[in-house]
Amino acid sequence: MFPPADDSPSILVLLLPNATAFSFHLLLLFLAAAFLFFPGGIAWTHRSHIPGPSSLAAAVALSSTTAHRALAALSSSLAANRLMAFSLGFSRFIISSHPETAKEILNSSAFADRPVKESARELLFHRAMGFAPFGEYWRNLRRISSTHLFCPQRIEAFGDRRREIGEWMVEEVRVLMGKQGKVEMKEVLHFGALNNVMMSVFGKKIDFDKGEGIELEKMVREGYELLGILNWADHLPLFRWMDLQGVRRRSRILVGKVNVFVGKIIEEHKMRRRINGFGDFVDVLLDLGKEKISDSDMVAILWEMIFRGTDTVAILLEWILARMVLHPDIQANAQAEIDAYVGKSRVVSDADIPNLHYLQSIVKESLRMHPPGPLLSWARLAIHDVHVGNYFIPAGTTAMVNMWAITHDESIWSDPNEFKPERFLKNHVSIMGSDLRMAPFGSGRRVCPGKAMGLATVHLWLAQLLQSFKWFPSISGVDLSECLKMSLEMKNHLVCCAVHRDP
Ligand code: HEM
Numbered sequence: 001m002f003p004p005a006d007d008s009p010s011i012l013v014l015l016l017p018n019a020t021a022f023s024f025h026l027l028l029l030f031l032a033a034a035f036l037f038f039p040g041g042i043a044w045t046h047r048s049h050i051p052g053p054s055s056l057a058a059a060v061a062l063s064s065t066t067a068h069r070a071l072a073a074l075s076s077s078l079a080a081n082r083l084m085a086f087s088l089g090f091s092r093f094i095i096s097s098h099p100e101t102a103k104e105i106l107n108s109s110a111f112a113d114r115p116v117k118e119s120a121r122e123l124l125f126h127r128a129m130g131f132a133p134f135g136e137y138w139r140n141l142r143r144i145s146s147t148h149l150f151c152p153q154r155i156e157a158f159g160d161r162r163r164e165i166g167e168w169m170v171e172e173v174r175v176l177m178g179k180q181g182k183v184e185m186k187e188v189l190h191f192g193a194l195n196n197v198m199m200s201v202f203g204k205k206i207d208f209d210k211g212e213g214i215e216l217e218k219m220v221r222e223g224y225e226l227l228g229i230l231n232w233a234d235h236l237p238l239f240r241w242m243d244l245q246g247v248r249r250r251s252r253i254l255v256g257k258v259n260v261f262v263g264k265i266i267e268e269h270k271m272r273r274r275i276n277g278f279g280d281f282v283d284v285l286l287d288l289g290k291e292k293i294s295d296s297d298m299v300a301i302l303w304e305m306i307f308r309g310t311d312t313v314a315i316l317l318e319w320i321l322a323r324m325v326l327h328p329d330i331q332a333n334a335q336a337e338i339d340a341y342v343g344k345s346r347v348v349s350d351a352d353i354p355n356l357h358y359l360q361s362i363v364k365e366s367l368r369m370h371p372p373g374p375l376l377s378w379a380r381l382a383i384h385d386v387h388v389g390n391y392f393i394p395a396g397t398t399a400m401v402n403m404w405a406i407t408h409d410e411s412i413w414s415d416p417n418e419f420k421p422e423r424f425l426k427n428h429v430s431i432m433g434s435d436l437r438m439a440p441f442g443s444g445r446r447v448c449p450g451k452a453m454g455l456a457t458v459h460l461w462l463a464q465l466l467q468s469f470k471w472f473p474s475i476s477g478v479d480l481s482e483c484l485k486m487s488l489e490m491k492n493h494l495v496c497c498a499v500h501r502d503p
Helices: 008-014 018-037 055-064 067-076 099-106 120-121 136-148 152-157 159-180 185-202 211-228 247-276 281-288 295-326 328-341 350-355 357-371 403-407 422-428 451-467
Strands: 086-090 091-096 387-389 391-393 398-401 469-473 483-484 488-490 495-500
Touching: 008 357, 055 067, 055 086, 055 398, 067 086, 067 403, 086 185, 091 099, 091 328, 099 387, 099 398, 099 403, 120 152, 120 247, 136 281, 152 159, 152 451, 159 185, 159 350, 159 451, 159 495, 185 281, 185 295, 185 451, 211 247, 211 295, 247 281, 247 295, 295 357, 295 469, 295 488, 295 495, 328 350, 328 357, 328 451, 328 469, 350 357, 350 451, 357 422, 357 451, 451 469, 451 488, 451 495
Parallel strands: 091 398
Antiparallel strands: 086 091, 387 391, 469 495, 483 488
16 A cells, blocks of 8 residues: 555655645755755855855866866855865865965875875775875885885986987888878877886887787776766765766776786896896885785786886877977077087987976976866865864865966966966976975875976977977967866877978
8 A cells, every 4th residue: 555665755755645645846956956055055055154156066166177267267256265165976175276385285184184085096096106095005105116116226227218219210110201291299208208217117018010909098098087087976876886977997998907907027037036136116016015015916017117107298298399390480489499408319218308408498388378187187185174264174175276267366477378388487486396386296295206207308309309300380270178087188199390400
């Protein structure tokens, strides 16, 4: 006679007396409105006075391919540059577009954790440095990688390999120009950056003419795509088991391939160590022993390095070259500087970079205008209750910094939408995390550990590419439209022409 206890609410409502059904619908309507339209959203309704948009407006902004711009517009329309609050489903967020508040968040020990998305967990990243919870395991990983991978001596030791890869890219550009009369730079840069990481982490060169390199490239691309998706399963419990966006399914397929690929490299190292006891980063991890780092942790740690070191460098260089094509006068100034300090016959090297101030300013200005991580990509999570300014932030809140909004704020930067490298010649601005007017590598405990390595690579390759070629637009021109995935990419990749400079 009576419906079973687990019947759906709609059937229940049909059987309820009319007045009760009406109140039930009203309640549902109220909850839906609270969910979608209340300022700050449902996760904030009970205790915050932080200004913020409705969940609907926040979801629309975050799903946009230019989420950094949409969030910046929301913050300024609500006069919430210092701090804005919103909800996505049941997840609570704050975002700052102001250097002082950004510093407070990034340098606070309360925000030393990261929220682990479903994709990150499925792709093993919670066992790697970037998503490992703040604690002993994470601290050990940071210490080991700072000593054995990212320290200045190690970066210097890899200078010749970096230069060889730069020369390979120059040759690749020359060949492609000969064949096609134009060159799509993203592919060349991506392969170069991937090989650079493979050399510095695994001591291994990947051959891109063979299947292995192509397969690895595809794996990195797929990983980036998966981590960049706004996955509703992270914010709405109902979506968690349904995997409507297919993130879990795709992550599991990818992680199977990663296990095979990285597992094979680890096995090769184990074999080689028995013969000649060689010492690269994989050997360092192996030396720690299985009780400290298991084989599966090792796969996660090494996979993260391949993953992180590749795209950011390739994407930044693509933006810089687009700027060089668009601003021939700035390109010519950089080439004149290289000619003055290095000459035309000697190939530029790491040792020349400290003299190339204008070139360094071009890199800084590109990081300001096109930061690869405009929302710093890797959000932080409040480990415990904390105050930001006068606002109470409960534990479990995700904190973001809109670095793009800060580097485009006209109260901080004059002519923020103009590409002017000279601004950095006149005023020294540190970009390594101490000055939050421009911190493209983040700041505080979880600042990017690969920043010096990333910059060394970008400086050297840019110098090599500018020393070798004059860069011109192709017939399709240069389109600076952006597309924010995991990093801020060019929506239409740069296709340009490179003409060899006279010796
Ligand atoms: C242009 C190049 C790069 C940019 C713009 C960049 C940017 C960033 C940013 C914004 C963060 C988050 C920092 C924070 O939360 O405060 C980060 C974290 C990280 N980056 Fe980079 N990065 C670059 C190159 C690299 C390279 C070459 C590697 C390694 C091979 C690397 C490895 C990492 C790791 C492991 C983390 C996580 C650190 C942690 O959570 O403890 N990055 N990066």
